[in-house]
Structure formats: C-alpha cells, structure tokens
Amino acid sequence: MTSETEHPHAGEPVPGSASGRIIISVDAMGGDRGPSAVVSGCAQSVRDNPRVDILLHGDKAVLEPLVARETALAGRLTLVHAEGIVTMHDKPSHVMRHGKDTSMWSAITALKDGTGMAAVSCGNTGALMAVSMLQLRRMEGVNRPAIACLWPSRGRHGFNTMLDVGADVKAEAEDLLAYAIMGVTYFRNGFGEPRPRVGLLNVGTEEHKGRAEIKAAHDLIARHEETGRYEYVGFVEGSDIPSDRVDVIVTDGFTGNVALKTGEGTAKLISDFTRQSLTSGPLAILGAILARGALKRLSGRVDPRRVNGGVFLGLNGTVVKSHGSADSTGVAAAIGLAAKLAQSGYRGRMAERLVIASKTAQDAGPGNGESA
C-alpha cells in the first residue's frame, strides 16, 4: 500500500486532480433494477456535476446501447468490460475466490490502481465489502470497517450519521471507538460541523444498562473526545437517532442494519397510509390537491433516495454502496456523494486520528487514556 493510496488528498497527486476531473468508478450490474437504472443515474449525475466523469464496469454488449441512448454521457463515460455479475445471493466468500471477472471486482480494481477516485455499486453489500477489503485493505488502526448512512433528522444539518449499518454483525468496544472517530470525520467533512456530537446506541440512557461491550465502549469513547475532536453525549436510544441531541450514532452492524431498515419500513408504511387516507374521499382529495406543494416538500425531506448511499469507512479508498433497489435518482445521489467525498480529503485526517486512538486504547489503562 503506497502513501498515495492512503492519503490521496493530503498533498500527493491524485488521479484526475490535475485536470480537475472527478472520476467515479461505477459498477453497472447487480442492482435490483438492472443496468438501465444505473446508466440513467450516471447521465443524471454528469448533468448535475460538470466535473464528474464515469468509468462504467459491466458487460459491454449490454451497456453500449444503453449508454448510446443518453446524450449527456457522450465524452463523459468510459466503458470497462467485465463479463461476470455478482448476484444478491452470492456468498461474499465465494465472490472473493471466484469473482475476479465481475463488474464489482473491476469497479474496485479501478480504485486500487488509481484510475478512479471513488467507487459506487448497487450490488450485494457483503460481497462489495469483502472485495473492497481484499483489494483496498483496511486503514491502520481499523479492525472492522463500517458502513455509515445518513438519516433525516431534526438537527441543524437536516441529517444525522449512523454507523455501522451492516458491514459486520459484531463489534467489540475498540471497534465502536473506531466507528466514533470515522463517523465524526465523515460528518465534519460532509456538513462543516467542527465538533460533532457522538452518541452510543443502547436500550436506555442509564449507565448500568446494556451489554458488556457497550459499557466498555462507553468509557473508551468518553476518554477519546480530544483525539477524535467530538463531544460525547453518552448513550442514546432508538428514538434519538433522528433527534437534535446527537450528530453521529455509533452501534454494531447488526443493530444498525435493523434500525436503518426499521426506519425505512416505518417511513414507507406511513407514506402508504397517508396516500390511502388522502385518496379516501372527495374532501380528502381536494385537500391533498391544495396542500400538494407542502406534501411534496415533506416527501422530499424524508425521501430515502435523496440520501442514498452507505459509505464504507476504514478502507484505503472511498466506496459508496447504493441501495439495491435504487432508481436513477438514487444512483445519481450515490454518485454525487462519492464525488463529494473524493474531493474532501477526509481519509487522510481520519487515518491520523485512528492511529492515535488505537495506540492509546491499547497502551492506556482505564482512566489513564487522555491523549492530545
């Protein structure tokens, strides 16, 4: 692993940066809606971002006609042929051994060899994490990489960040500390918040509650406020995830994944019930027509497609996992997020803090872990 890969934006030259182009490596295959949604999303994203160019990985015979149809993509997209497809049912271990011919593998290779600045895939999350770990390797001080998501919130930035939402079903106390540091750097770069507030997800806010590893993480995260440049607010509950008392919610990937999907499912249920109610009679329909501007702004505020994209944190490269069922708007949002991250240089600063935290967490005894 060269230092360019590890700190791509900390002064060293990065691919495309001389020309000012932002090159995003996109896996065209493996999403629930097939490659046409991905190609449309690419077209939308290059229209939205004049500096973005696309490296699109997949079967050329399938992709060429789709790309030809989108005039916005002329001169902005390069096809990289890859025969194989990772399906949603492939086991990560199988893909790691036999997946070198797939579009997913190819999209991550472009990141490793420096032709792409960030990667996007709608495919199988477990396989994408496995292939990314294998090719990009973990940052120093990271045992378990994590997936961070954005969550519509009452907070001043309109979003909170939660991690891990599904990279690993387990997390030890040291992993949860690393998640705090990674999540804070990500949030600070995304929203310009100098000292984000961190909360640790638990079943109550009292100190005696919860599992053993969570109590240990509670102490560890509290001790590293200075290293990580965050404010630790202590335990938070599920109801606090969208609240304005916290910016970054830290949890293991099992709990985080269930919480994320429960939130999405609840939002979908209420939106379906609302639609049923507002078409249930003439007065309701008339009311809905009059209020349609307000209802549209509302649905924009909680639309999961707007915040599509789980970011893999803790790897030597920026990988954005788009929702498997993302449509073109969702894919464009994920590419936009990847482009923003590719320019931000967050990984260099994250790496420094992770190294400090992992050293002091190992060296220091309890109550003796203050670090500069």
Added chain:
Amino acid sequence: MTSETEHPHAGEPVPGSASGRIIISVDAMGGDRGPSAVVSGCAQSVRDNPRVDILLHGDKAVLEPLVARETALAGRLTLVHAEGIVTMHDKPSHVMRHGKDTSMWSAITALKDGTGMAAVSCGNTGALMAVSMLQLRRMEGVNRPAIACLWPSRGRHGFNTMLDVGADVKAEAEDLLAYAIMGVTYFRNGFGEPRPRVGLLNVGTEEHKGRAEIKAAHDLIARHEETGRYEYVGFVEGSDIPSDRVDVIVTDGFTGNVALKTGEGTAKLISDFTRQSLTSGPLAILGAILARGALKRLSGRVDPRRVNGGVFLGLNGTVVKSHGSADSTGVAAAIGLAAKLAQSGYRGRMAERLVIASKTAQDAGPGNGESA
C-alpha cells in the same frame, strides 16, 4: 407455585370471575406524568369497560383527592396504600432488595395473592420485570421472559407482534424458540388467527447471514412449527416488521428495543414534519382543513397510544408495561389490554406448548426434533 396460578383460566376458579368482575391491579406511581394521568386513565377505562374494577396502588394521601375528582371511579376503585416509589433511575437489583414498600411491588403482590387478575404499571421497565419475576416466577420451560409489543402493520389484523422488546439484552437460540411460541399464543388469542406466521429478525433473508445464535434459532424454530402451531417464514428484516408477510417477529431484547424505539422515533419525526408542512402557507392550511377527517383517521392508525402496553410473557401472571410517558388515553389502553388478556386464558395453553418445546429442544439432536 400452585396450578391455579399457572393455569388461572383453564377451569379453575379465578379472582373476580364468579362475580364477572375483571379486577386490574394498577401501579399509580412512577410514570413520567405522575399519578394524575394514571387516575384519569383508570376513570376512562372503567367508563369503557363496565366489567373492569381497579385496585390502585400508591400513596393514599396523594391519590385520594385525585380519585375523588373522578365520579366514574365511585364504587369501582379500591386504594391500596404503598409509601415508596420506584423511579426511572432505580436499578432493578436495588428495587428487588429494598423495594417491598413501593407501589410497583404492591401492584404485583396483588397478582400473586390473587386479588388482581392482571397488573399495569407505567414505571421503570427493568425494575417491573425484576419484581414480577421474583414474585410471579417464570413459567416452566422459560429461561428468559420477554416483552411483546404490538406494531401497526399492513397485515390483515392491522397489527403485528414483536418480542422481546426489552426484557433482556441477550437471547440464546432456545430463548428465541420460546419467544416464538409465546408470541404466537399471544397473537392467536389477541386476533383469532389460527396459525400465525413467525419471522426471525436478521440483517438479511439469506440463510448464511447473521450471528451464530440466530442461525441456530432458525433451525430450532423451523423444527417446532407443529408444537407451536405456527407457520415459520424464515428470516425477516427491519423493513418487514410492519409487513403483511409475518404476524410475529422474534428477536433479542436489545435489537427489539432499538427497533421499537426507532420505529416510534421515525413516526414522530414524520408526524412533526407533516405538521410543519401543513401549516407552512395558506394553501397548505386550507388543504389540511379539508382533509382533516382523513388525516385524523391516519393519525389514529399509527398513534402509539392506541397500542400502548408491552406485555410480559413467560411469567405466572399477566403484567402490562405501559409507556412511561403515557397520558390518560395510553393508560386506559394498557388497562384495556390487561383486561382482555385476563379473560383470555392464553397462559394455560402457552404453558403446555412451552413445556413440550423445551423438552424436545433439549432431547432431540439436530434434524431429529419433530414433535406432535
């Protein structure tokens, strides 16, 4: 433990049943809104249910004037004096040792000695479970009791059941099997569904995903379909909790509690955003006025107060935990649920199935666990 306590509705005489009265033992203290919300809730519930009488536990000096104000309670409520109060911050272990003088303890004692048929408390969940386990004891075949909640859903009954939502932060495979059996009996009695569908909460629906104890529970629950008289649909995800592909969602108390509170928090966020949107301008306000009937029905459909009450399952007695912040409507809903359960006789049938399941789960080797 006598058989009357274990099978209170399987033919043996039960308190109040000769007179046709349903006597609910209510803890007046320890809720976030104080005893006045509880007393109002009692008044509402006796108005709604002509057969319900209340045993109200707490400080007589505080409660007498509150009760005197509610004319509906005349002749329907008996005060039981208890000096002490369990606060939200008391540790369960402390309450178990030093809490004999509290209203919570007194409310559960009434269940144990047979003067009450079911108990309701808005207080500290951990303490309530500890006091209930100590006084009522676990059913045979139950290692960890569970708390079951109702969740608004797309299903034919309008609600799904999830458990455990917070009795214990851990659950082994055998506990998850017991949760399936308990949840199914509860759902069948509540909604008249002959063969409820059970799903096991996981981070994906593929068989290779998830934690070790969940994979073991997957096999165990599949093998006990006949014992428990349910249909096992396999793994479900957070987004399936309100879906119509499952009736009973089984998970450990940590994950279940986070999911429950995340769902509540998401619903609250959307409801607040909706209110903001529908008061954002004259057209929106007019629209909201025209659609107000529809919006009211909608909010009734997802109002958490309507389904207030987590039921403790696996104990020799029926305890309903009301939300700590429940208002009088919420308290009345919890008392209504307790009254319904007190009449239903679900515990006798649950006990039989739990004994069969725990025996076959111990005796049978993998793949050899079919039982009649």
